[in-house]
Amino acid sequence: xxxxxxxxxxxxxxxxxxxxxxxxxxxxxxxxxxxxxxxxxxxxxxxxxxxxxxxxxxxxxxxxxxxxxxxxxxxxxxxxxxxxxxxxxxxxxxxxxxxxxxxxxxxxxxxxxxxxxxxxxxxxxxxxxxxxxxxxxxxxxxxxxxxxxxxxxxxxxxxxxxxxxxxxxxxxxxxxxxxxxxxxxxxxxxxxxxxxxxxxxxxxxxxxxxxxxxxxxxxxxxxxxxxxxxxxxxxxxxxxxxxxxxxxxxxxxxxxxxxxxxxxxxxxxxxxxxxxxxxxxxxxxxxxxxxxxxxxxxxxxxx
Amino acid sequence: xxxxxxxxxxxxxxxxxxxxxxxxxxxxxxxxxxxxxxxxxxxxxxxxxxxxxxxxxxxxxxxxxxxxxxxxxxxxxxxxxxxxxxxxxxxxxxxxxxxxxxxxxxxxxxxxxxxxxxxxxxxxxxxxxxxxxxxxxxxxxxxxxxxxxxxxxxxxxxxxxxxxxxxxxxxxxxxxxxxxxxxxxxxxxxxxxxxxxxxxxxxxxxxxxxxxxxxxxxxxxxxxxxxxxxxxxxxxxxxxxxxxxxxxxxxxxxxxxxxxxxxxxxxxxxxxxxxxxxxxxxxxxxxxxxxxxxxxxxxxxxxxxxxxxxxxxxxxxxxxxxxxxxxxxxxxxxxxxxxxxxxxxxxxxxxxxxxxxxxxxxxxxxxxxxxxxxxxxxxxxxxxxxxxxxxxxxxxxxxxxxxxxxxxxxxxxxxxxxxxxxxxxxxxxxxxxxxxxx
Numbered sequence: 225x226x227x228x229x230x231x232x233x234x235x236x237x238x239x240x241x242x243x244x245x246x247x248x249x250x251x252x253x254x255x256x257x258x259x260x261x262x263x264x265x266x267x268x269x270x271x272x273x274x275x276x277x278x279x280x281x282x283x284x285x286x287x288x289x290x291x292x293x294x295x296x297x298x299x300x301x302x303x304x305x306x307x308x309x310x311x312x313x314x315x316x317x318x319x320x321x322x323x324x325x326x327x328x329x330x331x332x333x334x335x336x337x338x339x340x341x342x343x344x345x346x347x348x349x350x351x352x353x354x355x356x357x358x359x360x361x362x363x364x365x366x367x368x369x370x371x372x373x374x375x376x377x378x379x380x381x382x383x384x385x386x387x388x389x390x391x392x393x394x395x396x397x398x399x400x401x402x403x404x405x406x407x408x409x410x411x412x413x414x415x416x417x418x419x420x421x422x423x424x425x426x427x428x429x430x431x432x433x434x435x436x437x438x439x440x441x442x443x444x445x446x447x448x449x450x451x452x453x454x455x456x457x458x459x460x461x462x463x464x465x466x467x468x469x470x471x472x473x474x475x476x477x478x479x480x481x482x483x484x485x486x487x488x489x490x491x492x493x494x495x496x497x498x499x500x501x502x503x504x505x506x507x508x509x510x511x512x513x514x515x516x517x518x519x520x521x522x523x524x525x526x527x
Numbered sequence: 528x529x530x531x532x533x534x535x536x537x538x539x540x541x542x543x544x545x546x547x548x549x550x551x552x553x554x555x556x557x558x559x560x561x562x563x564x565x566x567x568x569x570x571x572x573x574x575x576x577x578x579x580x581x582x583x584x585x586x587x588x589x590x591x592x593x594x595x596x597x598x599x600x601x602x603x604x605x606x607x608x609x610x611x612x613x614x615x616x617x618x619x620x621x622x623x624x625x626x627x628x629x630x631x632x633x634x635x636x637x638x639x640x641x642x643x644x645x646x647x648x649x650x651x652x653x654x655x656x657x658x659x660x661x662x663x664x665x666x667x668x669x670x671x672x673x674x675x676x677x678x679x680x681x682x683x684x685x686x687x688x689x690x691x692x693x694x695x696x697x698x699x700x701x702x703x704x705x706x707x708x709x710x711x712x713x714x715x716x717x718x719x720x721x722x723x724x725x726x727x728x729x730x731x732x733x734x735x736x737x738x739x740x741x742x743x744x745x746x747x748x749x750x751x752x753x754x755x756x757x758x759x760x761x762x763x764x765x766x767x768x769x770x771x772x773x774x775x776x777x778x779x780x781x782x783x784x785x786x787x788x789x790x791x792x793x794x795x796x797x798x799x800x801x802x803x804x805x806x807x808x809x810x811x812x813x814x815x816x817x818x819x820x821x822x823x824x825x826x827x828x829x830x831x832x833x834x835x836x837x838x839x840x841x842x843x844x845x846x847x848x849x850x851x852x853x854x855x856x857x858x859x860x861x862x863x864x865x866x867x868x869x870x871x872x873x874x875x876x877x878x879x880x881x882x883x884x885x886x887x888x889x890x891x892x893x894x895x896x897x898x899x900x901x902x903x904x905x906x907x908x909x910x911x912x913x914x915x916x917x918x919x920x921x922x923x924x925x926x927x928x929x930x931x932x933x934x935x936x937x938x939x940x941x942x943x944x945x946x947x948x949x950x951x952x953x954x955x956x957x958x959x960x961x962x963x964x965x
Binding site: 350351352355357368369370371398407409410411412413414415416431432433434435436437439440441442443444445446447448449454455511527 | 535536537539542543602606607610613617619620704708710862866
């Protein structure tokens with residue numbers, strides 16, 4: 225009942241989360257933190273894509289991963305680092321694949337992840353790279369879904385729901401699924417949507433024509449056309465941060481560890497261990513997008 | 528269990544505006560008009576001769592403006608050429624560069640070949656700036672011989688044959704753009720390209736009937752009743768096929784009643800009740816179906832034929848626009864949460880507003896009127912003047928000037944042909960064409 229009360233009335237009682245105030249060091253004032261921070265790396269991805277399209281050069285001419293991973297996470301124990309992966313630093317030639325786990329049983333809807341994301345990535349008002357949905361199952365069998373405000377429900381004007389009317393309720397954070405078979409990437413006509421070697425779907429701000437086909441193709445509603453840049457915009461799991469050995473801003477801001485970020489390729493990482501032990505599922509599995517974002521205790525109503 | 532109204536936070540920003548409604552509408556008109564010209568050039572449907580030239584020029588005029596709505600829609604139009612320079616092999620949209628340009632080129636060449644004798648003749652006989660335009664259009668080749676014309680005719684037919692699959696690809700791929708979006712259950716169906724193609728043919732024929740009647744009214748000549756009747760028959764058949772496919776898709780969705788059907792049925796019955804139920808189905812499909820059924824009766828009075836076909840054509844043009852609207856805008860009204868709907872705010876002004884859309888729709892017609900002054904679209908006037916058409920007598924009774932002029936034109940044509948009978952290869956097309964311009 226305490227859990228439900230938190231959901232319905234005040235969205236939890238977290239006091240932490242000030243680490244989310246950290247500015248984007250390499251991209252101060254920029255609106256493009258969604259993109260790869262390393263221009264040379266991005267150009268190499270594009271070169272690779274063009275090369276494949278033309279079928280004229282061998283991939284061996286483009287040793288991308290080695291260059292890109294020169295900034296390999298060192299997995300130290302500093303605050304907000306990737307230390308929670310619990311693994312040794314990877315060899316530079318090793319393929320790194322990141323994954324994400326959302327635990328809907330832990331999330332209490334503080335909204336701190338939302339603020340952290342908006343500040344970290346300069347997300348325009350009215351748009352969202354990440355959001356948190358509240359599901360309320362009433363005793364009469366109806367289900368109400370709404371969005372958690374950035375302040376959390378407790379500090380918002382939204383009237384609380386009487387607990388006696390409710391069977392169960394829970395929060396579901398949403399963000400980019402970083403699909404292995406990403407429809408957004410598939411439909412981009414100009415190679416502006418591309419995949420980093422770590423499996424992160426990114427947008428090249430210098431190539432995007434703003435056709436919004438990727439926005440249509442994303443089954444999860446994660447993409448949008450940024451009104452400030454005119455480019456497609458999306459959650460990148462804070463690619464610029466993970467390049468600096470930091471966790472995504474939302475992960476760092478979460479006071480209850482409902483968001484877990486780590487390496488899928490490392491059997492010793494906490495992410496892999498939890499994925500191995502706990503039943504998880506993905507969103508809209510029937511679409512065959514193979515998301516790298518997994519959910520613990522995802523209810524059937526969540527899509 | 529009710530699905531409460533909930534939309535994902537980015538969904539209210541409907542990214543594809545009325546401009547993306549216009550694009551398939553215009554390309555559909557292009558493909559449909561070309562099919563009519565191909566029926567004449569490839570399948571020798573002589574009854575369509577009065578509209579064969581109009582069909583080609585209509586296709587070209589609309590094709591010339593097909594990219595305009597896309598450029599207005601793109602948030603980075605200055606990078607539009609990326610789609611041609613660095614196309615992605617996995618994107619249906621990237622086929623645009625090749626498909627559109629190839630089709631535009633095909634249309635330009637075919638139109639040029641069809642009108643070459645006229646252009647050459649006009650280049651010889653027209654002075655001033657207009658003459659310079661004709662001389663430029665003739666590309667320096669001022670000689671029309673039997674042999675060269677035979678080559679032209681062969682090329683015209685070859686291009687018309689090639690143009691049929693090209694038209695199918697041009698519009699089929701537009702349908703594929705929507706049909707291949709698995710994120711959207713209202714779009715995601717393999718039938719979508721076929722439906723788009725069928726409705727393209729429908730819109731093309733309807734546009735040609737409407738344009739033909741308009742130009743006949745403007746020129747104060749009677750429409751060729753056989754031609755209008757034949758086009759009405761083609762229109763009735765293609766409308767039946769297109770609407771059947773549209774209904775088949777809907778019935779299939781409803782019968783399967785998949786997870787998203789609840790949202791789609793709500794979309795159709797509540798959000799799109801007017802644009803789908805009333806405009807697309809009732810006014811745009813059922814009414815013209817019945818009107819055309821009456822119009823194609825063999826012994827129908829030509830005046831009634833013209834009236835029924837004209838009204839049906841206009842209604843069908845509205846229907847096809849409504850269909851594009853319901854697909855493009857309707858599909859985006861459905862939130863990917865499948866628990867709610869968003870509104871599409873159609874602005875009056877702005878780059879993607881109603882005024883811009885109206886201007887884009889008018890521009891091809893302006894181009895067509897311009898083209899009708901530049902090139903002789905009507906090569907079968909003599910049949911009217913000779914009174915082969917039952918409508919002719921009645922209509923020209925009130926316009927003796929036109930009748931006289933056309934008769935004079937034909938007399939001159941006969942005289943010219945007689946004069947040149949010794950050397951048929953050097954017919955003065957200029958005189959003929961000039962007279963047709965009266």
